[in-house]
Amino acid sequence: MASRKCAAVVVGAGPAGVAVMGNLLERQLGTIAWVDPCFEAGRINRRYREVPSNTKVALFEAYATATQPFRNVIEKARLPNAFSTMSKLEQDKTCHLHYAADMVRDLTDGLVKMEQVYACRGFVTAAKLTEKSSNQWTVRVQRHDSEGDVEIETSRLILCTGSHPTNLPCPVPSLDIQQLDLDTVLKPSELTEAIPTNRPSTIAVVGASHSAILALLNLIQLARTSHPQLRVKWFTRHPLRYAEYMDGWILRDNTGLKGTAADFARTQLEDDKLATSPAGEVITKIDCTGGDARENAQYWAHLPTCSHIVHAVGFTRDPLPHLTKNGSPLALEFDHESGRFHESNNGPAIPGLFGAGIAFPERVVDPYGNVEYAVGFFKFMKFLKKVVPSWATKI
Numbered sequence: 001m002a003s004r005k006c007a008a009v010v011v012g013a014g015p016a017g018v019a020v021m022g023n024l025l026e027r028q029l030g031t032i033a034w035v036d037p038c039f040e041a042g043r044i045n046r047r048y049r050e051v052p053s054n055t056k057v058a059l060f061e062a063y064a065t066a067t068q069p070f071r072n073v074i075e076k077a078r079l080p081n082a083f084s085t086m087s088k089l090e091q092d093k094t095c096h097l098h099y100a101a102d103m104v105r106d107l108t109d110g111l112v113k114m115e116q117v118y119a120c121r122g123f124v125t126a127a128k129l130t131e132k133s134s135n136q137w138t139v140r141v142q143r144h145d146s147e148g149d150v151e152i153e154t155s156r157l158i159l160c161t162g163s164h165p166t167n168l169p170c171p172v173p174s175l176d177i178q179q180l181d182l183d184t185v186l187k188p189s190e191l192t193e194a195i196p197t198n199r200p201s202t203i204a205v206v207g208a209s210h211s212a213i214l215a216l217l218n219l220i221q222l223a224r225t226s227h228p229q230l231r232v233k234w235f236t237r238h239p240l241r242y243a244e245y246m247d248g249w250i251l252r253d254n255t256g257l258k259g260t261a262a263d264f265a266r267t268q269l270e271d272d273k274l275a276t277s278p279a280g281e282v283i284t285k286i287d288c289t290g291g292d293a294r295e296n297a298q299y300w301a302h303l304p305t306c307s308h309i310v311h312a313v314g315f316t317r318d319p320l321p322h323l324t325k326n327g328s329p330l331a332l333e334f335d336h337e338s339g340r341f342h343e344s345n346n347g348p349a350i351p352g353l354f355g356a357g358i359a360f361p362e363r364v365v366d367p368y369g370n371v372e373y374a375v376g377f378f379k380f381m382k383f384l385k386k387v388v389p390s391w392a393t394k395i
């Protein structure tokens with residue numbers, strides 16, 4: 001098997017992996033290995049190009065210009081390109097995510113051509129830490145080309161492996177109800193094919209955060225156009241929560257509704273609007289507040305008349321490579337402040353292992369003491385600016 005040494009191995013080429021690359025390259029540590037099956041901006045590009053952003057264009061631009069290697073890529077890119085297109089959009093408005101995805105793809109295309117980057121199209125299947133000798137990781141990559149697997153030795157391994165929608169079983173187990181994938185519901189061009197037009201369908205939507213509200217929006221759009229027989233039951237266990245712009249900071253910056261989802265929720269979904277709004281002609285709200293017993297009773301009462309169910313209840317980390325230390329499997333806990341890991345149950349620090357992105361976000365506390373996890377392009381960048389200098393120091 002081929003083998004080589006690198007200053008770091010970055011796993012994943014979504015917006016977080018790209019941001020890590022920009023920050024590491026800026027520090028000129030030597031060759032950085034970068035592994036991803038396709039180098040095409042991760043899940044945002046694969047699944048969410050049709051989703052409206054909940055952050056302003058200016059923040060995507062701030063991300064794209066935050067490191068010198070990114071600025072070098074942008075300078076060299078032939079016009080027109082994703083950056084020039086993005087810069088023509090209104091900076092304080094939101095945009096569709098295809099603009100952001102294309103920008104990350106252009107950054108990726110520029111970064112993989114750099115001399116200090118060893119881009120490896122494939123999948124990291126395992127990584128073993130050998131502590132006794134020199135805290136080295138040996139990272140195994142299953143390559144997606146004909147060159148076979150490769151092993152990379154490094155003292156820094158950075159996991160930017162992403163997350164996928166959380167799947168839950170149907171709350172009423174024996175029902176014959178079709179599960180709809182959240183990713184499909186967030187993609188109108190696919191959703192239209194997933195629901196029949198020739199018979200009535202009732203879709204259960206579970207949740208009340210960004211994904212759930214956009215799911216409702218896409219479904220009522222279908223009901224008002226190609227699918228007039230479609231109806232929605234909306235199972236929600238808390239009131240709608242919005243981001244609020246305070247003096248110099250944002251309350252519920254990471255959990256509150258923003259952008260298109262917030263506008264739609266405010267004007268059509270609030271209790272005093274739903275009865276008379278266009279959305280109310282399609283959506284019946286099923287109030288699941290009041291605890292587990294009531295929530296369960298609501299499902300038993302209202303789910304049997306539904307044909308489909310979509311869970312919009314957050315995201316779960318993608319499976320990690322098989323990680324071992326001195327031959328034994330590692331159980332990890334992420335430190336959301338330093339971006340490092342330690343062994344579970346307050347075990348020892350794991351040398352040279354770091355994380356970033358939606359799977360490993362920064363923990364933030366707002367001026368009211370509320371704790372949130374910072375998920376977003378520019379939030380990843382801000383976190384990395386803070387922690388990468390310590391990751392980069394000689395180990």
Ligand SMILES: Cc1cc2nc3c(=O)[nH]c(=O)nc-3n(C[C@H](O)[C@H](O)[C@H](O)COP(=O)(O)OP(=O)(O)OC[C@H]3O[C@@H](n4cnc5c(N)ncnc54)[C@H](O)[C@@H]3O)c2cc1C
Binds near residue numbers: 015036048122123359
């Ligand atoms: C629907 C939705 C809308 C969002 N909208 C916004 C927005 O408007 N603004 C904003 O700032 N943020 C937004 N976010 C939040 C966040 O920016 C995105 O979730 C972003 O895609 C997360 O990037 P990531 O790099 O952490 O993960 P991903 O994009 O999931 O990338 C992970 C990458 O790692 C690869 N990978 C995984 N395991 C391995 C392995 N073992 N070996 C090699 N490669 C591997 C995957 O193939 C993938 O390419 C949104 C999130 C969602 C879910």
Ligand SMILES: NC(=O)c1ccc[n+]([C@@H]2O[C@H](COP(=O)([O-])OP(=O)(O)OC[C@H]3O[C@@H](n4cnc5c(N)ncnc54)[C@H](OP(=O)(O)O)[C@@H]3O)[C@@H](O)[C@H]2O)c1
Binds near residue numbers: 052053208211
């Ligand atoms: N561009 C966009 O507009 C957009 C769209 C989608 C997602 N995103 C981003 O993607 C990330 C994930 O967002 P998300 O909206 O998918 O999820 P999320 O913000 O993680 O919220 C998950 C929600 O699901 C609820 N929930 C969890 N388990 C539940 C259950 N069993 N039954 C009912 N409700 C349950 C939670 O409510 P409780 O608090 O009651 O547990 C919470 O409100 C965020 O960073 C978000 O900004 C952005």
